[in-house]
Amino acid sequence: MRLHDTPIALVAGALALSPLAAGHSLENPALGGLQRRAGAGSKCGPAGGNAVCDDGLCCSEAGVCGTGGGFCTAPGCLLAFGPACDGNKRPSGADTSNTPRPRFGSVPFGVDVSSCTVPGKLALTFDDGPYIYTSALLDLLKKKNARATFFVTGNNAGKGAINDPNSGYAPILQRMIAEGHQIGSHTWSHENLDSLTPEFRRKQFVYNEIALVGVLGVFPSYFRPPYTVCNADCYAELGALGYKVVNYDVDPKDWEDGGAKSHQIFTSAIDSGRQSEYLVLAHDVQPFTVDGFAEFMIDKAQAAGFEIVPAGECLGEPESQWYRDPKTGAARSARGAGPVEEPEPEPSKKPDTTPTGTGGVKRPVITPTPVPTFKVTELPRNSTSTAEPTKGSSTITTAAAATTTTGTSTGTASSQETGAAGVARPGTFLGLLGLGAALVLA
Template structure:
């Protein structure tokens, strides 16, 4: 029973982690263009940002947040639905409204050395502060995993090791009740260190998965810098130069802030929507999306930047191996985002001591995956292992941002989030966020 409830909670959290708008249906627009939504330069793809409230009074009626304009008393958390209280239902990120509380898990700065004064020198050919949507190396597929580490991440690392595949992990510092990623009493530090040691790329997905366009600059800086603090604490003084905005939401202003902090902004051009299909009976839909995209395509002229989530069990235990076998049988390689952009590995991180990154003219070599995925143990679906490279590809120039696609494959949120009876019982038959009563 616990496992069933846990999985339902994880799926619901993932839905919230891709919506961020209380009381709105979990979808963006239609699916015109085959899951492709044009991205208007300089505009929030979710519409206008929520209002910024600089001066907030303490709530006197237990209501709080954007809708009510008041903050909770010290020690309380403001829930997604705008109620003050204590405990996971109120305080866990990303739901807790941290600009109206002082006790959300996202309000707590992680232990570690501050990174704010670290030099933000911009090196290499990959643009800073601009959206990157696709790879620049034919025959490469950059598998990326958001929101972890989580319960299933160790199994994912084992699977990638089995197939000699590389991936990129966009790490969230604290979310869905997992605690801080650098808390040594939890498994997360060892998993992140293993990612790095085994040649995967560790990137940022912010501290507590807030919509960057909906928060003040001070909160924005905390979301980025605090994740740096935690990651540097785990990775011996290193923190990423690559970041994926939560909800894929950024605009001209936040792009500029990320550029100032020295970040490459990464989106994607392939989304199997695994988080929308979290059960064994549903995950075939994600496989169908993959099969309509990758199999039968020529590695000499095709490449993708794909998004998945390692907080979704079926994405890890079912979909990932399906994709890895498909890549092998179709002549593609699973690589990091940095490799697929021809960015030298030393540019993927900054160092607290200032060492590491080199200018493009000093180094242009990229650490590449040298081996092809090995077959699984299932004889019916295994692929013959080979040390040979995939089909020959045409040499690619350095990444040219002017050639990048200006579209983003966007998720469509339809997983319901269980209602929480946080309000007082209704006395007039009305209930919900608009009326404040429980059912």
């Protein structure tokens, strides 16, 4: 039925019942005045006329308001339009926003650092954890007398916040420090930073700091952008916050096609002899990596005469310059710092509703079953585009969801169905640990 065929009284009645009706709105100067509010099941975000979900609701990647993993899991949930998105949940602890950021060390701040500087050193770096495989990786590193860097996320993929005692990740992070590994920040909820406004980007940096202080007593001065995507404004903001941005010069693609090319890529780099030091990207959320590939890289590198060390060491900085004191911002060792217990923050103001442009990166959501998988797709380095990435997919799965939501999968035959958040996704994912839901990172 076309609108001009509909009686005016009927249209008026429908509008009066709609959650987007006049009077159900939010003042938002960034959007030019009143911003419409949307109830459960209603459209939100760019697909819904930039409507913002009511408090307590999330805006799914497909632009539908609701609750649960299919709607709220980061990074698929649209932060600017879903107040209850996991990525909008501030961790408990003291705010680090106003912590001084003095400069120290030899590594530059706020620029792309992609190569080690100390000959004979090789840095293995692992992104996206901690996760259920990380402890096994730590066992391997200890056995092989190798030390690594972990660029950690705070609350993504439905795994729970890293400083939440119920998530079980705090002891893993503390073990990393005790065994000589380095921890860097990989943001709070693994968003594409180029798709966010400056305020939302800042929350991604600061929220992870707050959580890490609660676990370690310090926060990192080293950072890696998710998907290694960070435009000029993003780098400037990271520089102002005193971050040394470390990327990589070897990507074995352990996230792609089950690591089909990983052995060849790593072997070619080491055997080429083109460098006397390397910075290597990998992921401790990948069973392929933890179940054999990490050991292959360690054995190959050590046989070639490399010492496997954290990124900070391969860049010539001592461990005392890898972290900041949460109060003074001065360089400080993480060893012996200890977690900082702080009271819950006071209730915050209404969430920022500034739009994210494209609404973030498309990442289908998750589902339950007993076996975990986590596929991570990296985007082109230093991209300044806000277009949604389309190459590959990433998945972390967990157990306790009540329905099966599907997501893009690499090399897996599957049927297609539409999840509760309104997204049609091919592929069925598996889950573990009762963490709630699983996620596909585009």
